[in-house]
Amino acid sequence: MNDLISTEKELEKVVLVAIRTPDVSEREVEEYLDELAFLAETAGAIPVKRFVQSLPMPDKRYFVGSGKLEEIVEYVKVHEDVDSIIFDDELTPSQLRNLEGAFRRRILDRTNLILDIFARRARTAHAKTQVELAQYQYLLPRLTRMWTHLERQRGGIGMRGPGEKEIETDRRIIRDKISKLKNDLQKIDRQMATQRKNRGKLVRVALVGYTNVGKSTLMNTLAKSEVFAENKLFATLDTTVRKVVVGNLPFLLADTVGFIRKLPHHLVESFKSTLDEVREADILLHVVDISHPGFEQQIEVVNKTLHEIDEREKPMVMVFNKVDAFTYTEKEEDDLTPETRENYSLDDLKESWMAKDTKSIFISAKEKTNFDEFRELLYREVVKIHVTRFPFNDFLYPDIEAE
Incomplete structure (x- = not known):
């Protein structure tokens, strides 16, 4: 055998x-x-x-x-x-x-x-x-x-x-290839821009954040869709847009490619059209993996990248995700050493600058922890913009004032 x-x-x-x-x-x-x-x-x-x-x-x-x-x-x-x-x-x-x-x-x-x-x-x-x-x-x-x-x-x-192709290691051929790819991208970008215009005046919400923080899982839960999500970096590259209804209010939700430290300049340039969803969004949901030990640095990376993409200020909600995976080390009463990030409880973080300086909520997209509160917060943020575009619907949202 x-x-x-x-x-x-x-x-x-x-x-x-x-x-x-x-x-x-x-x-x-x-x-x-x-x-x-x-x-x-x-x-x-x-x-x-x-x-x-x-x-x-x-x-x-x-x-x-x-x-x-x-x-x-x-x-x-x-x-x-x-x-x-x-x-x-x-x-x-x-x-x-x-x-x-x-x-x-x-x-x-x-x-x-x-x-x-x-x-x-x-x-x-x-x-x-x-x-x-x-x-x-x-x-x-x-x-x-x-x-x-x-x-x-x-x-x-x-x-x-x-x-992989020896023949394409010739500089002239590669420059020609780059030129052709840029032209191809311009055509695709024009097609996508037309698609975005055809979506009408619906409020646009974009999920942004570091890679692998749970954006796709959050989108699946909100939109009840099947966006590819797994515990790996850059699980999704293409921007996925879904129509979502929260309460009686429809809006568009986009899941974008995750950011990362030292993101190659070539990729930022090449993926500008993908990032147009961020530029054209009315509201940004900045998703953060609260269980990651370096989440504060990840917040800085995302904020810096967002500023490079679009300098305009937009309404933003900080969505601190993965509370189900959050852990901390409680200090002993007689421990006089300075507190570190590892010693902060979830309650401590909710009272910190992160939760106080901007609208924020702590959830688990996977376990649906605090999800009703999240949907309510999202609803109120979307309505503020919605009533400015469809003022004849004001009677549907009597408790909301346009900003």
Whole structure:
């Protein structure tokens, strides 16, 4: 009897590398690496080792210093099953060449890793075109990389998409391809703009937030739809719009792509049309994973990105999600050490600046905790705008005044 041949693809093993600059704390760099590990797992890899070095700034030749480089090279020599080394910042073309020469392994940076995930997640022609454009823009200045001597045919993380075709490593061909993709996107954007105009004057609400905070789960619960949602980064790329009715009030609800630290500039540019849903929204629901230890930093990232997309002030509701997963460590009465974020209870956070400076609510979209209160808050916010567009319906909402 012949032995059975396993068709299951073996997961790649990767090493993660980051530097800690003076403006980054130890805790922050660990959070960055945790996120990089999650990105790697989302792309189908297993992180097996982390390396961190404190430097004033990245080394121009190898990103890390010579001593740390030797340490990582030695580890890779001993552990021959390591497939790739992933760096938590965007590498320059020369750094990529130097590192590939030193390791004789595939070298990825955070940008390339995110692009790879986007390539996996793209489903519609619109998303695929946006991702392909970002990939070519990333590839163009890196055509002189030394990885032609590697086993390019075996694929893997970072090898998906335009990098697979030798003929397209010609600069002129890639520039022509970029030009064509931009034209294709403009046509798609015009079509989508027409679709948005045809939606009429209904109030538009957009779900925004860091990736993996539960936006799609929230949309599924509100719209009773089946938007793809799972515990992975960038589970959805395409903006999904659904008509929702809360009480007797209809409005449009859009689920947008999640933001992330160090989001590649190429992606921001390519996905501008997707982000138009944010620009054209009347109300923003900023969804936050309250159970994440770095949720305050995630709030800052989202607010900064929103400001870059659209400087206009819009009504916003902070939706602190995943209260069912929230945990904290209660301090002993005789403990005199300063309180930290881990010592704050949910009640403490509800009384903090986050809940006081703007409209906010604490819920669990998964367990529907506090969901009736959330729907009521959303209803009142939508009505304030609705009555300005349909004043003849004022009698339906006697307790609401237009702002």
